[in-house]
Amino acid sequence: MSGQLSADIVVIGSGIIGSLAARRLAQQGASVLILEAGPRLERARVVAAFRNSPIKGNWMAPYPPSPWAPHPIYVPQDNGYLKQAGPYPYPAEYIRAVGGTTWHWAAQAWRLVPNDVRIKSLYGVGVDWPLSYEELDPWYQEAEEILGVAGADNTGSPRQHPFPMEPVAEPWSMRRFRERLAPAYPVVANTVARNSRGYDGRPACVGNNSCQPICPVNAQYLGINAVEAAEAAGAKVVPNAVVFRIEHDAKGRIAAVHYYAPDKSEHRVTGATFILAANGIESPKLLLLSASDKYPNGLANSSGMVGRHLMDHPSTSLTFYADEELWLGRGPQSPSSINTLRDGAFRSQHAPYRLDFTNISQVLNVTGDLIKEGVYGAEFEKQLRWRAARQVNVKNVLEVLPNPDNRITLSAEKDAMGIPKPEAHYAIDDYTRRAAEVSKADFARIAELMGGTGLRYSAEGQFANNQHITGTMSMGNDPASSVVDAFGRTHDHENLFVCSTGVMPTAATMNSTLTGVALALRTAEHILPAKNAHAATAHSSHEASLA
């Protein structure tokens, strides 16, 4: 064992959520250390890696895993990191690197709708959250102001204060959807962490249309922005620090964490308070790995719920040709959606969903299709232009209910560092499948209103995954059925908190990052109150856990 580090607050994971919790705590004067398993990346190198990649349709290609901190890769071959126990595959993607998975995201920064946190009471399904939408509102606002969120008030999520920025300019393609689907479907601007004007030293979007895998110009807020903000506030980041064990003392308080450097040298980090923020798969993995004589089922796991209630957002979709030239690919990738199906009495019968339109350039896909079809000669160019101008896609984003059988466990297989790999147990139940069936009528109607031809529905029973890893360390008031309390503190360990989309008790229909950030800011306030905390937090009990 060599080297010893110590801090008031030790954060495991440098993604957008952990880093923004770290930033807030550092701003309050705490010493903060962030341990990140993966390496530091440079934006320009990621851009170059994408341009030079032979598999541009695979957005993970510019983010190759490091041998000491592997993450799942499926193209051109499954690297076998996330083991699949079935019955339905859960091919989650995430990035283990400084800044985490939001290096590549569409920057959709949604709030929930108020009823999302009360679906048990209202609809008899899932569980209620241990806090209300109204309690979340100020934390959403704080998160939106940090990220720089652009949006409008017509998405079903109420707010007390205005968005930091007006919505990003609507691409022509989305304007035509909006005009032609009205009044049957209101098409509205997505709420996004993308600049519609210069904001916080970052420029307005210039339409590079590569939000995924990488925004080249820093117009979209990424985890690396959060890391840099945390560092500016005084936090220290240790990259390539693969935490493999959380150590507790005789009283059950966390005393230290242990990490491997890439050379497998072992390091011990002590602290007063620990925040686990390594995403909804790596975090439960670490809790399970840290089993001891006192906690044989893993830390924070007296309920047996660590790793359970794994959720995401599966999607089915329709691709078709509109009867006019729309030329997807001008402007950002994810500009607009239909939000009217996110809530309703039907939730007692089937999942709610959002309908999302892509504005990703269709050129790559169309080229692949034409090559596959063997279209040669002058017809190739003609078809490429015709299809690239007209091909469009609408997908649903379906809620999955919390089910204890959907879970992350430890695989018997180990990675190169000798650490057990995570294993996913996953199924998509009838509640979600019924909604996929219902949404087909929406797809058909949308295609009809757009004069659609060449309709191609995604294969029956096949769902695409959206990488919104949720659940696995759910929050709740009852220590027997949840892992953390309403402030993210583990029920079992006084000084161990979880900041992650993994604490969300239900997945709702919205990309989970903003909710994860809002909850993390609330956790940070609970650990160490800000000097100028907003009024809404006056109702919460504050607690300084610093030694």
Add this chain to the structure above:
Amino acid sequence: MAPEEPDSVAARRNGPVDPSRRRLLAGLLTAYTASLIPWALAQPAPHADRGAFTALSAILVGRQALDAAQATRLYDALAAAHPNFPADVQALLTLLNERHIDPQQLQGVLDGEHSPLAPLPRQILGAWTLGVVGSGEGARCVAYETALNAVIVADVLKPPTYAYGAYGSWASKPL
């Protein structure tokens, strides 16, 4: 935005046509294949293998002009990825010369006859249009901004990662 005329780069690079080279490429074609690509007769053909590749490429991608430097890079990459590549290119060109196969029917004919040349047209089209040679873990990116799928739509779209234009410029009608 000021879209670049798609062929302008190729035209500049090809420069003035050398009549002796024109004859060389034309000499690889029959009247039928020459009729498919009258413009391509003016393409440079440094030697027979590369000339056959240029001619076959022109037939498959149906373009008015092909960038000579890119042709060289793609040929080298394809020849490195597929050992029999030069001979296969010659064989497929000969097939087209002799049997007067319509490019639209080509894949069907090759597949129907279980021809060993069946994968070749897709390899060449993929190289030109995606800029990618090889497959799976052996795939290589040889071109991106100058791959034909970017060039063909360059009056409307920029390749992803390149700025479309000033903020909001995407709100207008594309064409």
